[in-house]
Each structure stands twice: as structure tokens, then as C-alpha cells.
Amino acid sequence: MKYTDLELTQDAMKQMGELALDAVIEHILGLPDAPRSELKDSVLKSRSLREPPPENGTDFPKLLDLLMNQVIPVSINAPHPSYIGYIPGGGLYPSAVADFISSAVNRFTGIWLAAPAAVRLEANVLEWFAGWMGYPESTRGILTSGGSLANFSAIVTARKHLLGDDISRGVIYASDQTHHSMMKAAMLAGIREENIRLLETDKAYRAVPEKFEKAITADQKKGLKPFLLISNAGTTNTGAVDPLNNMSEVARRFELWHHIDAAYGGFFNLCEKGRKKLSGIENSDSMILDPHKGLFVSYGTGSLLVKEGELLRKAHMLTADYLQDLPTPEGEVDPSLYSPELTRPYRGLRVWLPLKLYGIKAFRENIAEKLELTQWIYRRFCEEQGFECISPPDLSVIAFRYIPERGDADLFNRRLQKAINDSQKLFLSSTLLRGEFVIRICVLSFRTHKSEIEEAFDIIKFFAKQQDKE
Ligand SMILES: Cc1ncc(COP(=O)(O)O)c(C=O)c1O
16 A cells, blocks of 8 residues: 655654754744734734645645744744743743653653653652752652643642542632632632632732631631632732741641642742742642743643642542553652643653753752842832832732823723833733732743843833823
8 A cells, every 4th residue: 555654764854853953043043133022913814824634745844934934923922031921931942952852752651661761850850849849758749731730630639638529518718819720720620619718818919827717717617628728939910929837837727738839939949039938838738830930941841749749649540451561660650640641741851951951050040030130120110200019029020000190090001011012122911909900020031131121121111101291
């Protein structure tokens, strides 16, 4: 039978790889001069790419050209050095190289025995994370596609441990600043919507432990079953860190599971100033950390750590007859027994390679620099008349508004954000705090340094003052 050989020749592989590599390097070198976002006519542009399945092939250079010129540029340019919107990641080049290697060699890392050495490297990464967070040896963890699924597995673990099969009375407590992935995870884990308490925060948008105590006591009296208390180590809105020690204390007193969402803020624990802010993180029962945020690796890498690792296994453990040839020896970790996934991408390598290549010191320095840059721009906002920061930054997020000479502040700031983003000189995201519109910045890209932050401040100030004069 006639068939197309899908295996490429040595020359064809090399040529394809070189073309892709050249295009990527050119793209990365061109980042500083590229637009910060390119979303004009994006509906038209994305619809124009719709097509039926291609019966016959197209040359690689043509496809690469399409990707680099018509697909990738139509976007918010998150890897740009000046990117301070939402929560930046950056995308370290070595993590992309790791992805290429792991996809090309395509080893199966869902089960220990299928690639024991590769799974060990991933286990190393998780053990390093646990050590940095002050978690003990009993900790087990998983690398996930992101914080959302890590939160999901955390809730499932706490639910299984404390509620068993009777989940209808289970109640969850979190502050009103908690990331929506937590509520989505609760919803997916079968927790009733009416049993999710989002409690009001203080002036600095941090959780108030006394409110948690009150709510838990009231629910216990009603015959409900409080089981999970959630803290934030860096909220998305303002970067606020909850009083972690006090929250642990409340959880301990009422025998609740204490989970910390440290997706954004956790890796600040690598540096001294960050450690002070995150004091108490080690007293929780579980936490999530997003390497695609604080370790700058490519999108698609989250993680969950559970202090009593056996509980993570009990919540996810299920096997089958057709896997009987693949036993896991004592002391080794079989990823599929700790997570909802069986077949999975080899995420460990995209974290392991950059950490080994640069060493942890490099990450400690970079993460510390982000805290300093945030303090610098915060001082500039405080000094400049008209700007108002919502609270001093705990980590590297600042939520701010410009209070105009006259007129409605919400409207003014909505227009200000739009004018800045339309200029393509900077891309900023916004949020609502107690119903008020605020603009926010988050300094977290490894490419963002002092010059980018100075420029960002000048751009924001220029547009604010210009609009205020109109
Ligand atoms: C604090 C926090 N938690 C959880 C998440 C969800 O993580 P992911 O987008 O990786 O699924 C985010 C995402 O930005 C976040 O900022």
C-alpha cells in the first residue's frame, strides 16, 4: 500500500529545526521593538484563519511564515520586556528548549517505570520546591498545567481527607480577594455554591482571621461541616499576602485544612525580603506555586505541594489491570497516582533545565529585583500628584488610580487605560476593588528591569496628565 512516510530524513529534520530556531531567535531579539499588544481587527484576523482540514500538505517555510507573521503577532505581547499586565511570566528560552527535547524524545512520564530517570528529575524539582517553602520530607507534589488544576487537586485532597463521601455539608472559607480558579475548583469538586464563604478583607485587601473564626463557628452551629480554609500568598488584584500564621492558627483550632494559593507569590520565598512577607507559609497543609509565573518558565506549568503527601495519593490513587507490569518501587513516585492525569507532557524538564542551567542564585536575584522595582515605581506613584495607590505593595503588584482635577474618577481611569493600551507603548490590565475601577501593574518578567519600569511610569504619567488637561 502506498503511504506517506511521516519520519523526516536527517537533512529535513535539521532544516526544519534550523528554520524554526532562526525564526524564534529573531522574534526574541526583536521583542523590545515589537508592539506591546496588537489586537486591532483581531476578530477579523482570527476568523480569516478558519479553514477546512487540509487534505494535502504545505511546505514548512510557508507555515512558519504564517505563524510568525499572521498568528503570533495578533496578541497581547506577554514576553515583551515591558509587559506588566495581568501576571507576567516571560518564557525562559531554556524552558522552550526543554519542551522541544521532551516532545521530540516523547518519553512517557505518567508512570515511574516507563521513564524512571526522567520522573526522578521531576521529583527533584518538586522536592526542591518543598524545601524552599519549608515543607518536610513527607511532602508530595505534582506539576500541573497551571494553578487552576493545582487548586482543584488541593480541594479534592482536603475534601477526601476531611469529608469522605459526605460532601453536601462541607464548607470552604476564603477571602473575597481569592482567585476565581479556587471557586471554580470547588464547583468542580462538588462543593455546593451556597457553602463557599468569601469573607470581606481589610483595608489592605488581606484576610481578617477573626471573620473566619466567626463564620466557621456560625456554620458549625448550623450543623454544617467546615473543612477548608484558604489563604492567599499574593492576590491577583493587589498582590496582598494574608496573615498566614494567624490563618494557620484558625485552621488548626477548628481542625480545618489550610491551603495557600501561592500561585503568584510563592517563589518570592526564594529571596530574603520575600521570605519576610511570606512568613508562616510553611505552616499550611498544602499550597500551589506557578513556575510559569515566579520561575519565568513557559505557560503551562503549575504545581501543588501537599505536606502529608500520602493524603494527595489517597485522593488520586486508582490503578488498573493493564498497568500491572509497571510497579513503582518503595520511595519512588508515580505521578499518575498523585494526580488526575495518566498520559501527560513531561513538565519537569521545562523547570529542571533552567534551574540546573542558571542555578537557584540567578532566580533568587531576579525575584528580589522585581520587589525592588515595584518599590521604586510605588514611590514614584506616591510622589506624583494625582496618583493614588490602593495600598503599599506586599509583593510586586500595584493597583492605582489617577484622581482627575474634575469629573468621574472611574470613567477617567477607564479612558486612561484604553489610551495607554491603544498607544501600543505599554499594556496594562485593570480590576475592580470594592466596585471601583483601578489599573494594576505586576512586575514579574525576567526581562523587566529598571529602564522598562522607568519608561512604564513615564508613559502612564504622560497619558494621565495629558488626559487631565483635556
Ligand atoms: C493567585 C492566583 N491563583 C491561581 C491562578 C490560576 O493559575 P493558572 O492561570 O496558572 O491556572 C492565578 C492566575 O493568574 C493567580 O494569579
